[in-house]
Amino acid sequence: MAQLIVMPKFGLTMTEGTIASWNVAVGDSIAEGDILCEIETDKLTNEFESPKAGVLLKIIEGDGATVTCLEPIAIIGAANEDISALLSGGTAPSVDETAPPIEVSVISETPEKPAGGRINASPMAKKLAKEKGIDLCLITGTGNKGSITVDDVNNYTPAGDVGKKITVSPVAQKMAADAGLDLSTVAGDGRIMKKDVAALVADQVSVEKLPETIRLKGMRKTIAKRMSESWSISPRVTYTRPVDTTALKAFRSRLKPEFDKRGLKLTFNHIIMKVCAQALLEYPHINGSLVDDTLTLHPHAHIGLAIGLDSGLLVPNVKNCDTKSLSQIAAETEKLIAEAKSGTTNMDDLVGGTFTLTNLGAYGITAFSPIINQPELAILGIDAMIDTPVVVDGQIIIRPMMNLSLTADHRIIDGVLAAQFLQRIGEYLENPSLLLV
The missing domain is CATH 4.10.320.10 (E3-binding domain)
Known part of the structure; x- marks a missing residue:
């Protein structure tokens, strides 16, 4: 029996999708699970598998069409089956057929x-x-x-x-x-x-x-829209603080062999995510989100990590970082990175974040002003570790120094609060054993 194929809902927040391209043509025989088309959402491109076997009898919405979730996009049934009853239910014909x-x-x-x-x-x-x-x-x-x-x-x-x-x-x-x-x-x-x-x-x-x-579409179009909104919504200030990473590097070196035994990768990002989660619990007004005139203070820290892709930027987040061990954070973060690079990110991993990290240190950047990931209140930029002459006890010595660049929403986070929060992050990074206290 012929069946309407509808625009799928790939995540709780998805309301519509754009058909990037059809992989099959009318008249093709299709097995259940075959790829029907590619669908673009705000930040992802997903392959849509056929929910049933049969023959593609009609494409209702063609390439480039943006369709509300659960609205019909095609009809699959038996060869030569009469689909007039389905069409008479008010289904709009595709663009190609109306012209x-x-x-x-x-x-x-x-x-x-x-x-x-x-x-x-x-x-x-x-x-x-x-x-x-x-x-x-x-x-x-x-x-x-x-x-x-x-x-x-x-x-x-x-x-x-x-x-x-x-x-x-x-x-x-x-x-x-x-x-x-x-x-x-x-x-x-x-x-x-x-x-x-x-x-x-x-x-x-x-x-x-x-x-x-080039006409912006898909992920790049969404990024442009969100960045413009963030720029106009938040009166933001960026605070930069240097951190001596000598203890941080030693801390990672001591833990790395144990992580290797477990088949896990340990990076500075993982440690900083754990540090930020702890600091956010101490400064709950920074672990919040602001929508219109409503401020929500979140009981747990969901830390997002900005991942740069050829097609744009994704910020999946690790939920409840404050309750997870460093090894759990490392495992989940690397899984999210792998999914982002393979284009299999789950939509639910992209929403619900309370704080974001973005790391440009690998490119030699020593200071920058990251843009807040709305509706969050702050974002931390991680800069390059640079061997730098510093004065310690009256002596000039070389230490690996790293700047932290915190951009905060000044509607909620005053300068003193932002400085105190950044100072606390610095204290943890310069003495990581404080995480055990």
């Missing part, structure tokens, strides 16, 4: 689609035809029982007989109009697609390289 094709030039008559509406073609042939923009109805199959093969698609050449009119996809039609192109000059295999128009536009561009324009 009527235009006729351009006379080439050859299109063969009628086989009785029953299903074309006999191999999955690879369907995929290749879709990429080439070729209507499978135009191809004569040479495979078993007349099945269309990959070779049939590759060897297809439009006939020169008069009678068939080429159709143009809506996207190609708009591109041609924007570029002022005569569509009769565009070569297409039965149907002119976006790539056909793009190729002609490229040919008409002069040798001189033109500026590239």
